[in-house]
Amino acid sequence: MEKFCDNSSEDRIQEISVDNRFVKLLNELKSCTEMEQQHIIEEMNEYITVMDAEEINTTFTSNVYNKIKQLTEKNKLFSENTIALLKHIGFCRVSKNSLSNSFNNSFLRNVILGMITKETMKKEGRNEKHLVDLCECYLMQDKDPNETFILDNCIPFLLKCALSKEKNQIQRKEVEIALLAVSNTSEYYNAEEELYLEEIKEIILHHQEHSNLTWLAYQSAWYFLIKRLRFERNLVIIVVSELHFAREAAKELEELTKRVNWNKKDLERKEEESKEVDAIKRWATTMSDYFRLTAQFKLWNGDYIGLIRCFVELCRKARENEREIFEKYFYLLYKMTQLSDENIGDLLDGGAVNYFVEELYQPSLKYEIINTSLRFVTNTIRQLKKYTANEEDKMKNKAIKMKIYEILEEEGFEDIATSFRNNQRFDFVDKIVLMKL
Known part of the structure; x- marks a missing residue:
């Protein structure tokens, strides 16, 4: 322990390749007391925090996960320390979008699954805190978790944890981790509404009134709910108009x-x-x-x-x-601009039309930016030219088109369009944008 924490430790760590660094640190854990392990894992977690997605994927291979499994099974790594390490690895994986197959291909995956199953099957004496920790380790590490397993065994417990309304820093962090883990579930999982809807609504509505969640927790709650729209179409009205x-x-x-x-x-x-x-x-x-x-x-x-x-x-x-x-x-x-003619007026009022025309004046534009900017303008016109039998909508669309053409004239858009006419990839501009109302 003293050797790890001495003044030369940082230099020593830097000399170890990324692939072997954590294996070496894990080996040092096996001869430490529980408290000494906690200190080392805190140091390790601090380092994980500053890793980027590529470094996380490079470092945490299947071999590293298998090493964690071996140390835990041989009682060389205390269970709570294992959980603390795995939760932080998972947290950084999901928050930095660096999921890989390494956990799935390790023996540790089946161990965690078995531990969750064992805890959920207890009729008495179930340790819900331990169960939540295990579910978080699993959901934040597994790239392809079992649908039935997580819906029955993980989601209800994690949302129950996330319902906590305490504002102290420790509890807010626990809620953040629980919601991040929940948000990592696939949109293709058809979860029944009774498993999540009332809980997630309460979490979102309470935050709107009391601001009790972290940035990441609140975004994660929304992300989980948005993913459910694939199968639960009635949720759209709740998401748009109620929440x-x-x-x-x-x-x-x-x-x-x-x-x-x-x-x-x-x-x-x-x-x-x-x-x-x-x-x-x-x-x-x-x-x-x-x-x-x-x-x-x-x-x-x-x-x-x-x-x-x-x-x-x-x-x-x-x-x-x-x-x-x-x-x-x-x-x-x-x-x-591809969704509906209903939103073109909002794009205009929100400053998007002005912005995309301005973008074309930027130096050293890539083809993709030029193409998208031009198509943004042409799409807005195309949407407004769609046939409608409603006279009120016709008048509304004509007024919006006039405002857009005023912006195009003020910004010299015709000159911009002219500069691209010799490029066949932009021949769509003349056909739509420069048409008379």
Whole structure:
């Protein structure tokens, strides 16, 4: 223990390759007391926290998981320390989107499954805290968990844990982990509403009133619910009109955006700011799934204008130093033009039309950005030119088209379009955008 914690430990760790680093540290654990192990695992967890997705995948191979299994079975690694290590590995895997097959291909997977089954089958003396820990280890590590198993044995216990309304830091972290684990379940799992709906609604509504969840916990609760839309279509009205997904997502994104210094690059960010950047990326994934799963529903409302404004602001702020975020929200805005003519007015009011025209003036544009920006404009016109027998809708669409053409004229869009005419890949611009009303 003293050897691990001396002043040369950092240099010694840096000399070990990424592939072997944790195997070496795990070997050091077997000769320590439980308290000494806790200290080493805390050090290990701190290092895991600053790893990126690639480093996590490189480090935690099936061999490392098998080593953890061997140490635990031989009582060389105390059970609570095993849980603490596995939960943190899983937490970082999911929050940084670095899932791989290494846990699935290890012997440790079946051990964890067996432990969960044993605990759930107890009629008396069930340790629910231990069960929740095991379920979190499993759901955050397994790339392809068994559907029936997790629906029957994991989801109810994790949501019960997440219903905690305590605001102390330890409990908030436990709720965050539980919801992150739940959010990692596949959208293809057809969970019955009685397994989750009332609980997840209560979690979301309570946070809306009392702000008791962390950034990641609240996003995870929404992500789990959005995934259920694939099979439970009646949830759409609840998500849109009762829980106000678009309004809440806009509020979260607006606050997160304020907390990030966009002049910094990713490697320059402190740990807390990196978490907020990761949360912004996860919201993009949640909303992409939402728009994909609800495209056929006519439930667009005024909540979306604020969301569009947030997307535009994020594109502008993230363009230079956070290209992943820029591209995620750039393409989310573009996809909105493919959904319905109902949302074109909101795209206009939210500043998206102005933004996509402005984007074409940026230097050194890639083909994909030029193409998407041009198609954004043409799609808005195309949607508004769709036939409608409703005179009120006709007048509304004509007014929106006039505003859009005013913006195009002010921004000199015809000159922009002309500059691309010699490129056959952009011949669609003349046919639609420059048509008279």
